[in-house]
Amino acid sequence: MPEPTRDTVDDIVDALLRLIADPPAAGVRIREEVTALVERARKASRAVPGQELREYRHELKKMRLAADLMGEQVATEMGWCVSKVYRIEQGQVGVSVTDMRHLARLYGADEPTVTRLVAESRAGYRIGPRRGSTRTVTG
Structure with missing residues (x-):
């Protein structure tokens, strides 16, 4: 089974910017969306800039x-x-x-x-x- 693709910090930032630019529908809470993104960020690749x-x-x-x-x-x-x-x-x-x-x-x-x-x-x-x-x- 192939290894799942890992998020980068840039992926998480892009997702946050999309969330800000286009907030979710009325029934979805932004706090839950942000919490999910924070969890993704904790698992994201930690490459050193320029590496x-x-x-x-x-x-x-x-x-x-x-x-x-x-x-x-x-x-x-x-x-x-x-x-x-x-x-x-x-x-x-x-x-x-x-x-x-x-x-x-x-x-x-x-x-x-x-x-x-x-x-x-x-x-x-x-x-x-x-x-x-x-x-x-x-x-």
Whole structure:
């Protein structure tokens, strides 16, 4: 049996906006509709914004392991805390173009691979400003 499709947060927001724009018929209570949507939201996919644009993360982990480097060694070389290495590999944070270039070279990537990873980094890093920020991240 195929696995049921999971809602995303965007799906839930769209449903709420439709509910506001076109309220249900007189017999249906909005509170019940909203409660049902909240339950869907609790089960929704919790993808990190921009994570789908950070597909390079899998390749970086493979490259690090192939280079026989531990996360601690990479963190020391890059001047980062070790958790940043693992957050990058999990797609939780983007990588600046400069950091990607240094990271790929540390892992022994050839220049065409460095160039491709830098381009992917630029796309994954440019996901828009954080909430409340007036600055746009442009990698």
